[in-house]
Structures are given as structure tokens and as C-alpha cells.
Amino acid sequence: MRVVLVAGTTETAKIPGISAAGADPSLVGHTPSADAEIIEYGEPVRSPVTPVSPTGCPTPAAVTRAVKQLTGFDVLTVDAGLAKPSAAPTIDVGARPGRDIRESEPVPTAPGAFEAARRMGLALPEDELVIGETVPGGTTTALAVFRALGEEFPVSSSLPDNPTSLKEEVVAEAFEASDVEPGFAAHKPRRAARYLGDPVLPVVAGLTVGALENGIDVTLGGGTQLLAAAALARHAGADGDLTLATTSYLAEDVPELADAADAFDLELTVTDPGFETHPLDRYDAGEAKEGAGMGGALMLADRMGVLDDVEAATLDVLSTLDPEAVETGPAAADAGGADAGGADADIDDGP
Amino acid sequence: MRVVLVAGTTETAKIPGISAAGADPSLVGHTPSADAEIIEYGEPVRSPVTPVSPTGCPTPAAVTRAVKQLTGFDVLTVDAGLAKPSAAPTIDVGARPGRDIRESEPVPTAPGAFEAARRMGLALPEDELVIGETVPGGTTTALAVFRALGEEFPVSSSLPDNPTSLKEEVVAEAFEASDVEPGFAAHKPRRAARYLGDPVLPVVAGLTVGALENGIDVTLGGGTQLLAAAALARHAGADGDLTLATTSYLAEDVPELADAADAFDLELTVTDPGFETHPLDRYDAGEAKEGAGMGGALMLADRMGVLDDVEAATLDVLSTLDPEAVETGPAAADAGGADAGGADADIDDGP
Numbered sequence: 001m002r003v004v005l006v007a008g009t010t011e012t013a014k015i016p017g018i019s020a021a022g023a024d025p026s027l028v029g030h031t032p033s034a035d036a037e038i039i040e041y042g043e044p045v046r047s048p049v050t051p052v053s054p055t056g057c058p059t060p061a062a063v064t065r066a067v068k069q070l071t072g073f074d075v076l077t078v079d080a081g082l083a084k085p086s087a088a089p090t091i092d093v094g095a096r097p098g099r100d101i102r103e104s105e106p107v108p109t110a111p112g113a114f115e116a117a118r119r120m121g122l123a124l125p126e127d128e129l130v131i132g133e134t135v136p137g138g139t140t141t142a143l144a145v146f147r148a149l150g151e152e153f154p155v156s157s158s159l160p161d162n163p164t165s166l167k168e169e170v171v172a173e174a175f176e177a178s179d180v181e182p183g184f185a186a187h188k189p190r191r192a193a194r195y196l197g198d199p200v201l202p203v204v205a206g207l208t209v210g211a212l213e214n215g216i217d218v219t220l221g222g223g224t225q226l227l228a229a230a231a232l233a234r235h236a237g238a239d240g241d242l243t244l245a246t247t248s249y250l251a252e253d254v255p256e257l258a259d260a261a262d263a264f265d266l267e268l269t270v271t272d273p274g275f276e277t278h279p280l281d282r283y284d285a286g287e288a289k290e291g292a293g294m295g296g297a298l299m300l301a302d303r304m305g306v307l308d309d310v311e312a313a314t315l316d317v318l319s320t321l322d323p324e325a326v327e328t329g330p331a332a333a334d335a336g337g338a339d340a341g342g343a344d345a346d347i348d349d350g351p
Numbered sequence: 352m353r354v355v356l357v358a359g360t361t362e363t364a365k366i367p368g369i370s371a372a373g374a375d376p377s378l379v380g381h382t383p384s385a386d387a388e389i390i391e392y393g394e395p396v397r398s399p400v401t402p403v404s405p406t407g408c409p410t411p412a413a414v415t416r417a418v419k420q421l422t423g424f425d426v427l428t429v430d431a432g433l434a435k436p437s438a439a440p441t442i443d444v445g446a447r448p449g450r451d452i453r454e455s456e457p458v459p460t461a462p463g464a465f466e467a468a469r470r471m472g473l474a475l476p477e478d479e480l481v482i483g484e485t486v487p488g489g490t491t492t493a494l495a496v497f498r499a500l501g502e503e504f505p506v507s508s509s510l511p512d513n514p515t516s517l518k519e520e521v522v523a524e525a526f527e528a529s530d531v532e533p534g535f536a537a538h539k540p541r542r543a544a545r546y547l548g549d550p551v552l553p554v555v556a557g558l559t560v561g562a563l564e565n566g567i568d569v570t571l572g573g574g575t576q577l578l579a580a581a582a583l584a585r586h587a588g589a590d591g592d593l594t595l596a597t598t599s600y601l602a603e604d605v606p607e608l609a610d611a612a613d614a615f616d617l618e619l620t621v622t623d624p625g626f627e628t629h630p631l632d633r634y635d636a637g638e639a640k641e642g643a644g645m646g647g648a649l650m651l652a653d654r655m656g657v658l659d660d661v662e663a664a665t666l667d668v669l670s671t672l673d674p675e676a677v678e679t680g681p682a683a684a685d686a687g688g689a690d691a692g693g694a695d696a697d698i699d700d701g702p
Contacts, residue, residue: 045474072423077440087471089428089440120438123396125671320476 001300002074002124003064003221003293004131004207005039007032007090008081010098010106010198013137017166020053020158020287027051028136029083035061035134035292036077036088039068043320045087050321053158057282058318060294061134063273066313067297070306073130078120078207080113080135081199093117093206095199101144101174107202110193114206121210128217130245130300131207132293133200133225141198142228144171148192149235150183153260155224156253160286171196189232201225205232212240219243220266221296223250223289227257230264241267246295248272249283271298273310279318280311352651353425353475354415354572354644355482355558356390358383358441359432361449361457361549364488368517371404371509371638378402379487380434386412386485386643387428387439390419394671396438401672404509408633409669411645412485414624417664418648421657424481429471429558431464431486432550444468444557446550452495452525458553461544465557472561479568481596481651482558483644484551484576492549493579495522499543500586501534504611506575507604511637522547540583552576556583563591570594571617572647574601574640578608581615592618597646599623600634622649624661631665 013019013028027049034047038061044050051059068075079090081097093116099106121129135141139155146153157163175181178195185192193202204220208229211218220226223246230242244266251257251270261268275283283289301307364370364379378400385398389412395401402410419426430441434448444467450457472480486492490506497504508514526533529546536543544553555571559580562569571577574597581593595617602608602621612619626634634640652658 041476043476045476046471085443087442087474089442091438091440092436120397123438125392125394125396 001128002076002126003296004129005036005075005077005134005293006080006131006200006203006207007036007077007134008095008098008198008200008203009083010135010137010141011100012098012140012170012198015100015170017163018140018170019136024054031059031136032134033082033084033086035059036086036090038062038321039065039075039292040077040088042317046085053287055282055287056279057287058279059292060288060290061292062317062321063310063314064132064293064297065317066310067301070309070313071300071304073300078117078203080203081109091120093120093203095203098198101141101196102170102177104177105195107194107197107199109199110197110202111190113199114190114193114202117203117206118210121207121216122214124211124214124216126216129211130219130221130293130296131204132221132296133204134292135198135200138198138200138225140167140170141196141201142225143167144174144196145192145201145228146231147171147175147182148180148185148196149231150186151231153224153227154254154256156250156289158288158291187235189235192232201229201232204229205236208233208242209236209238212238212242217241219245219296219299221245221293221299222291223295224254227260227264230266234264243267243269245269245271245299247290247298249286249289250295253286253289269299271295271302271307273298273307275311277311277315280314352479353427353477354647355480356387356426356428356485356644357431357482357551357554357558358387358428358485359446359449359549359551359554360434361486361488361492362451363449363491363521363549366451366521368514369491369521370487375405382410382487383485384433384435384437386410387437387441389413390416390426390643391428391439393668397436404638406633406638407630408638409630409672410643411639411641412643413668413672414661414665415483415644415648416668417661418652421660421664422651422655424651429468429554431554432460442471444471444554446554449549452492452547453521453528455528456546458545458548458550460550461548461553462541464550465541465544465553468554468557469561472558472567473565475562475565475567477567480562481570481572481644481647482555483572483647484555485643486549486551489549489551489576491518491521492547492552493576494518495525495547496543496552496579497582498522498526498533499531499536499547500582501537502582504575504578504607505605507601507640509639509642538586540586543583552580552583555580556587559584559593560587560589563589563593568592570596570647570650572596572644572650573642574646575605578611578615581617585615594618594620596620596622596650598641598649600637600640601646604637604640620650622646622653622658624649624658626662628662628666630669631662
């Protein structure tokens with residue numbers, strides 16, 4: 001059993017008002033890298049931020065980490081277009097950061113990454129995968145992908161008040177920029193992702209298609225973005241049992257969820273972590289709702305009989321994070337890269 | 352507690368007679384990628400080979416995997432110049448595959464990778480690290496690095512008969528190609544690695560230096576290559592307690608080991624896994640000896656009281672491997688990369 005975190009970015013997140021996945025818009029590019037680090041290590045390592053919403057709601061990655069500590073599941077992080085270095089180990093499927101969907105071809109890497117992810121799904125020696133995502137701005141690209149496929153389902157938001165009309169406006173501009181009509185990509189999932197999506201959706205869909213072909217039990221752990229990934233997988237012709245595991249917060253926000261799950265032949269599992277303590281009470285106030293595999297992790301916690309321990313374990317994770325800190329220690333920023341050498345005398349001279 | 356596998360390649364391994372880390376020389380480039388997959392998943396995933404020596408001795412990665420299953424340690428694989436795609440998640444420190452040391456500057460990425468690895472060591476939130484390596488040809492580059500630092504210690508070999516005079520010949524050519532003399536890089540570890548080493552050694556050394564600065568307990572799990580990395584770390588000025596944990600097979604092969612450990616102020620731990628059953632009896636016949644963190648893993652197994660279970664657990668890992676298979680399923684070869692897309696109609700057309 002392994003939880004896969006598909007982590008990437010889209011410039012769409014920088015449109016003001018679109019995403020709550022960062023204390024301010026300049027930091028959302030770091031959120032997926034930091035989320036992956038929190039799940040792997042329990043805290044940010046290379047990333048200079050601890051992701052919180054503008055009002056201080058902690059990232060759902062802390063919940064996923066807490067469940068990892070409680071249950072011991074294995075993790076696999078897929079680089080689906082990370083924009084910033086992460087200290088979390090990742091696999092490469094050829095994805096690159098996505099551009100704003102109001103450009104004509106925001107995700108040129110979508111077809112290749114879909115295929116590479118499908119092959120990973122075909123090759124992984126696992127009985128069961130739970131696949132989650134972290135990509136700020138991802139509900140807007142999910143909405144565009146639904147429309148590209150000719151599907152009418154709505155999407156949720158990490159903000160308490162879903163900026164629905166702003167999203168519709170962005171999506172309309174996206175269709176205009178790519179000079180296509182809603183439904184143009186029905187049964188053409190890679191085209192939908194390439195012209196209207198983000199780099200995470202085709203990777204989730206490709207992994208799902210490959211894993212199902214491979215006989216692996218697949219649960220998509222998340223909200224309407226994972227629903228869009230399921231739609232892509234079904235439009236790619238994947239059959240086989242598929243579960244969508246989400247949080248009660250997300251399910252309350254999207255009354256159409258059960259119908260949508262039916263439409264894509266998904267078993268729906270909704271788990272309520274019962275958060276009451278500050279700052280987790282912000283979830284109960286409708287913030288964040290999902291992300292970083294939280295719904296899938298909660299399903300596993302429930303199955304393994306530790307759901308009641310998740311709140312305390314999450315508070316424990318949060319106690320080692322510092323949501324106020326925007327800068328961390330000497331490893332902050334881009335510790336990777338061949339040019340990272342210091343000024344020591346033994347570097348720059350010849351032999 | 353985390354085991355770090357520093358995995359990379361050097362073209363030096365392609366010199367006939369240098370390395371036993373692959374059934375034949377054309378496959379050694381896959382060995383580090385496959386070793387990382389075996390530790391992470393229990394079997395090769397993207398890699399088309401299961402690493403065995405030409406005589407069928409299985410890779411020490413199977414032993415490290417067995418101990419992971421017995422003890423549950425966390426793993427971090429560092430890409431220190433992998434030449435082939437791996438399905439094991441990795442972190443990037445800017446390393447690239449090393450060229451043959453008989454070229455003038457085989458590892459231009461050494462200084463930057465050393466520094467990036469040092470920053471990782473400074474940032475990792477761990478109490479203890481056990482660092483191992485997988486790099487075919489690595490004892491030859493280790494020998495060259497010893498000489499570059501002005502140190503006289505000998506190196507071991509994955510072959511039962513150490514091709515010592517071939518290695519000395521290659522090292523002499525390497526010094527000639529870089530136009531330097533033994534000892535030229537004393538106290539200049541990055542220069543030693545850049546002009547005479549492989550990409551793995553500076554990453555192990557950088558991680559060690561950073562982790563020691565960070566107050567992390569560091570054990571180098573391996574043989575004379577890890578001894579060379581310790582020499583680099585000491586020549587970089589690192590003090591602090593440092594342990595070298597190796598196998599009884601390696602220690603028997605290198606009588607000078609205790610003196611060398613003394614010289615670099617290393618505590619030496621030697622663990623005998625007591626292998627008797629085929630094909631693990633090949634270790635007792637002097638093959639492989641070390642690698643992929645085996646000595647460090649055995650130390651952990653001993654500490655946690657499961658050393659007696661390692662042989663059976665390793666045979667269990669080997670039972671799911673197929674040492675005869677040179678090709679695996681549809682995920683073989685380069686599943687990664689943006690051009691991996693198939694010929695489906697929805698890929699290549701415009702929108």
C-alpha cells in the first residue's frame with residue numbers, strides 16, 4: 001500500500017483571488033514542494049515556507065503526514081511540474097510547470113507525462129495505490145478540463161467563498177486562447193490537459209489508467225480535482241473499480257458530488273476527521289477542505305482504526321511547524337543545482 | 352533514522368575488468384538505478400535489469416531491502432549522477448554522470464553537488480543518518496581520490512580477485528590526464544573529486560559534512576569507497592563523531608581497515624551476516640562484499656536484534672527478483688521523459 005502525491009504547479013494560481021494555498025500569492029509556487037517535504041519529513045526542509053492559507057488554515061499535508069505516522073504507509077512523490085526545489089525525493093515523468101491556462105498551450109508536457117505516468121502505474125509492484133495531488137490553482141484548471149471533456153460538474157475551492165464567477169471567466173478566456181469549444185476533447189484526455197489543464201491532472205490520470213491495467217486497487221484521495229482526473233481516466237477508456245475518497249468538508253461544499261461519482265462510476269467514500277481544535281477548526285469553517293491526499297489518508301486512518309487519533313497527531317505535526325516562518329535555515333531556497341558551490345578556494349581554480 | 356543511498360555512475364566502470372556490478376559491462380549503467388528500486392520497492396521497476404555479478408552473486412541492495420523490511424527504516428535516495436531512469440524517488444543535488452577518470456575533468460559537477468549535499472545535511476530533520484553508495488567502478492575512483500588527497504590506503508573490489516594493478520594503471524593515467532601529482536588536493540576535497548573522482552564521493556562527503564555540522568549522528572555504511580568519502584569529509588575540516596559500518600567480507604579483504612579508520616578518526620563497526628545459503632554463499636566466497644548501504648543496514652539489524660533474520664529475509668527478497676531476466680515488462684528502459692508519449696491520435700494533432 002502506497003500513497004502517491006502528485007505535486008506540481010500552474011501559473012493559473014497567480015491570478016489574484018484564485019487560490020488559498022499560500023499565505024500570499026508570491027508564495028504559492030512553493031506550496032507543492034513544501035507539502036511533499038511535510039509528508040516525507042514532517043516539516044519543510046528546502047522550502048522556505050510552511051503553507052498556510054491567508055487566514056492561517058494549515059496545509060492538509062499536515063493531516064496526511066499525521067496519518068503516515070499513525071499507519072506507516074509508504075509514500076511516492078511524483079514531480080508533476082514543481083517550480084521550486086523540494087527536499088522530498090521525487091520521480092520524474094517529464095512534466096514541467098504549467099503556464100496560465102489563458103495561454104494557448106499551457107501544458108505541452110501533458111501527453112508525454114500522461115504516458116510516462118501510465119507506464120509507472122503499469123510497473124509499480126503494489127496491491128493498492130491512494131493518489132492525491134497538490135497544485136495551487138488546481139480547481140480552476142479542473143473546471144476547464146471538465147468543460148473540455150464536455151462534462152458539466154462544478155468544482156470546489158480552498159477558499160471559504162468559492163470565487164465561481166472568477167473561475168468561469170478564466171475558463172472562458174482559456175477556451176478563447178486555445179481557440180476551442182467546450183467538449184472539443186471528449187475521449188481525448190491528453191488533449192484536454194494539454195490545452196486547458198495543469199500538469200498534475202494528466203499525471204494522476206495516467207497513473208490511474210496504468211495502475212488499473214496492472215490490476216492495482218486505486219483510490220483517488222481528494223476533491224473535485226481528483227474527480228476531474230477520474231473523468232480524464234474514464235475518457236481514456238479505463239474501466240475497473242475506482243474509488244474517490246474525500247473529506248466531509250469537501251462533500252458538504254459540493255452537493256453534486258454523489259451524482260458526479262455515479263457519472264464516472266466511482267465508489268465514493270467520505271470521511272469526517274471531526275476537527276475541533278484551533279487551528280484545525282478552520283477546516284470546519286470551510287477552509288482548505290482537501291488536498292495533499294488528505295481524504296485518502298483519512299480513509300486509510302478509518303480503515304486501520306486510528307481515525308480518532310488523527311486530530312491529536314496532526315496537532316503534533318503542526319507543533320513542529322512554524323506557520324509564521326517565511327524563511328527557514330541555511331538550506332532555504334535553491335539548495336540544488338550544480339552552481340550551488342560556495343566561494344571556497346578549492347572550487348574555482350584549475351587543478 | 353534514515354538510510355541515505357547515494358546513487359550514481361562513472362564511465363570508469365566501463366573499463367574491462369574494473370567492476371563486477373552487473374552481469375556484463377553493458378549493463379553496469381543500470382545497476383545504481385536498479386539498486387535504488389530494489390531498496391524502495393523490493394524489485395526493479397523501470398530498470399531492465401536485476402543486478403548480479405557475472406557469476407550470479409546478487410546485489411547487496413537485496414540485503415539492504417531485507418533489513419528495511421525487518422526494521423522499517425526510512426530511505427532517501429540521492430541522484431548523484433544516475434545515467435538511467437529510476438522509478439525510485441530521488442533528490443537532485445545537481446550531480447551528473449561522471450566521465451572516465453582518464454579524462455581531464457571527469458566530474459565538473461563535484462563542487463556544486465558537494466555544496467548542495469552539505470546544505471541537505473544541514474537541513475534534514477533527522478537524529479541519525481546511515482549513508483551508503485551504489486556506483487559501479489567506485490573503488491577505482493576511490494583509489495584515485497585517496498592518492499589525490501595524499502593518502503596511501505588501499506581499496507577493495509567487488510571481484511573476488513581485486514584487479515589491483517589494473518586499478519593502479521588507470522589511476523596513473525588519470526593523474527596524467529589531469530596533469531596533477533598525488534597529494535595535489537590535500538585539504539581540497541572538492542578538487543580531488545572533480546579531477547580524479549566519481550560523482551558519488553563528493554555527495555557522500557558533502558552530506559556528511561553538513562549532517563555533522565547539524566548535530567546528526569552519521570554512520571557511513573560501506574567499504575573503502577565510504578572510507579574515501581570519510582577522507583574527503585575530514586579533509587574538508589569536518590570534525591565530530593563518525594562511524595564506518597561495514598561487512599565482515601569487506602573487513603577480511605582489507606587488513607589495513609582498522610588503521611585507516613584510526614587515521615580518519617572513525618569508529619569501526621564490522622557485522623557478519625553469516626550467509627550460508629546459495630546464492631548468498633557467494634558473499635562468503637569473497638564476491639560483492641559491500642555496497643548499497645549493506646554494512647550500515649547490517650549494523651542496524653544487529654542493533655535492533657534482527658541480525659539472525661537477515662539471511663531468510665534476503666532470500667525472500669531474492670525470490671521475487673529474477674536474476675535471469677535482463678528485460679522486464681512494459682515499463683522497462685526509459686519510461687520517463689516528455690517525449691515518452693505513444694502514437695495515440697490525441698497527442699500529436701493541434702487542438
